[in-house]
Amino acid sequence: MRAARFHGPGDLRVEDVPDPRPGPGDVLVQVDVALTDGTDLKAYRRGHPLLLSKLPSLFGHEFCGTEVATGRRVVAANSAPCGTCAACGRGEEAQCENLLPLLNGAYAELLVVPARIAGTNLLPVPRSLSSEVAALMEPLACCLHGVERAEVREGQTVAVLGAGPIGLMLCACIADAGARPVLVGGRAQRRALGPDFGAEPGDGAGADVAIEATGTAKGWRDAVTLVRRGGTAVAFSGLPARTEVPLDARRIHYEELTLRGAFHHTPRTVRAALAFLASGARPWEKLLTHEVSLDGLPGLFAEPPDGYLKAIVRL
């Protein structure tokens, strides 16, 4: 099969590789479309200790495809909790001690969905939903989980820092929870999409909750800076290993801020995300700004085009 493989930072090659062979319980999928995402771009630039540990490595995790054995159209999340560890027992499935191995290799004609994921987080795609939009399930599931972690309540004002695809999807989830998302910062071209996802522009000062989706230490600090007294700041995006972020101790103590992390998704938010996409409540397709063939993918990562949010990779 043809597949894009990561050979090292900045070195992605489209190659002929042996077809993957599914083990017991694994599900073989013929990939129809894959989507690029921010994590992939970060990993392309600097590598990734978990996803790309053995080189060359298959790459990509957002996809929609056809289950080879049944012919049905499916999407899958990139992991599934084990259901038996202590974290799963506490209902903290994003903290499952056995999340690995993650699904990886969506930028390829064929993809193996590991047995655990196939059993929990592989879902059939509703007929009315396009494959391109269905492939947004995993990042949207992360956003729904993030909004749960933020404990957003009806009527609250929620600042979202970062106007990338994640920031926009967070806004849609916040609006759906009955709160008021305010999109802070970002390029004008991206901010212009805010209203489509329920957001209004603003500086976010005094928000009840601030959710950071910038991928920068500054974003984390800004979230702590701009929430109201007694407010909640949520660190949604991951920073490079060993990053330390200085935070305003005075605010956190005297003004009783709550600081929370949000990572990944749960089987419940995975299902909810697919339903949210299928609802047609938002023009999700506007997040898919570009389209490339597999051969065009290395060039896209090397030089993301103007106005790029996410790209459809057609297999």
Ligand SMILES: [Zn+2]
């Ligand atoms: Zn577990």
